[in-house]
Amino acid sequence: MIISLNGFVLNDPNSVNAAYLDEPIEGLGLPPIRTSSGNYSGRDGGYVGSQFYGMRLITLTGQFFGTPATLETTRRNLAAAVATSSVAMNITTNAGNQYLVNCNIDSLDMPILRSINQAPFKISLIATDPTIYDNSASGLMSVTVNPARGGGITWPITWPITWAAGSQPTTVNNTGNVTIYPTITLINKMTNPSITNQTTGQFFTLTGLTTTAGDTLVIDMKNRTVLLNGGSVLPFVTSSSSWWPLLPGNNSINLTTADGTDTTVATVSWRSGYRGI
Template sequence: MIVGVNGFKLNDPSAANRVYLDEPVEGLSMAPVRTSSGNYSGRNGGYVGAQFYGARLITFTGRVWADDVFGLENTRRAFETAVATGSVLLTITTDAGNQYLVYAYLDSLDMPIVRSWRQAPFTLTLVAPDPTIYDNSGGLNTAAISPVSGGGVVWPIAWNPVKWRPGGLPTSIVNSGNVAVFPVITLTGPMTNPTITNVSTNQFFTLQGLTTSAGDVVTIDMYNRTVLLNGGSILAYLTPTSSWFPLLPGGNSIKLTTTNGSDTVTGTFSWRSGFRGI
């Protein structure tokens, strides 16, 4: 397994940094499960409520190696510099060649000073608020969406010339992982009261009262629950019955609709397939 910590490589024999992992690597299987539970009052038994995955705690142990004391200190400093920014982009390439990505934060990096001049042990602990392990083998997935309409002629008919409205179909988006993931949706151009629907789950997201013009960009981040117009929040347009919906494992049928037949909005879904563990 080769690990990248903000680009600093661990366990990579081809890297200039001679930093190698010990066994085991902890925290890359299924994340801990949060369960709401309790006992019934006045009768036998109890209840178990909804279950959710908690934050993921990942621990790497190993040793930093060098040819002399100067190389050892330089590698230690480079390691500390790579993780000292707080947020950590963790990349993983397994022995099978699969590539994954985890968004994490530094919890601790402990590298005690020992008698040896050529090696030093370390323990790196990261916390991932988002417990999903994302596929990184093909980069970010994207899919274009356009407004869905039934097609046909626009009434009343303008006979000179007759204007036919093109039909449209929902877009199929595939999450090839085994856990639901939340996409980022970008809508560009003129739109009126846009609604995005995951037909596969019957969940929808509507911005009621919103009208945009050419060049306007609406960005919807389903995981972080933000919706921006040209960089400013427009959360007030979100209807109470809307959902911050995910893409389920497998195929998802996505539909974009507006209330003005002349809207020319175009959209893009961006996502990474997700896994419960490696």
């Protein structure tokens, strides 16, 4: 397994770092589970409430090898790579699969030993988002959703008669085994757009919002932001709206607007994810 931390490569014999990992690599299985539980009063047994995944703690231990000069340089380079507000942990498994974990540094220990050609290290990382994302080219998914409208003719009738084709909700397939919150981008003219995940029954609606050709509306379901051309339009979000996710498997996504002349289309983007490797 090859791991890189903000570009600093570990466990790769072709890397100039000569930094190799020891066993075990901890924290890449199922993340900690937060459980609300208690005992029944006056009778046997107890209850378990809702369960949620907690933050993921990842521990990497290993050794640097090289001359005294290269060891010192490598140690400095590793410290500089992880001493940031966020750490992108890229993983390539022995099977050739690629994953991404978004982390923060918890600690980095690099004790100095008597040996002049070897030095140990231990890195602890915290992943506030416990999802391990598919970092392959096929893991980044994007599906276009057109407004769902009924077919037929427009009244009053104008000649020549145009019989418009109807459109149905779009099927979006989340190929991972984790519920994922997507980013939805809508462009061009729209009036009171509403986008619904019919599989979960949740919808996201903006009332009183009207845009024109060339405008871009970005709904980030994970970070709970709505930006029109870069500026927040959260006040237009209805109180009954939900920041909805994509369930594993097929999801039926429906886009509607209030004006039949609207030209908007939506792009639903996400990266598939897993609970463990």
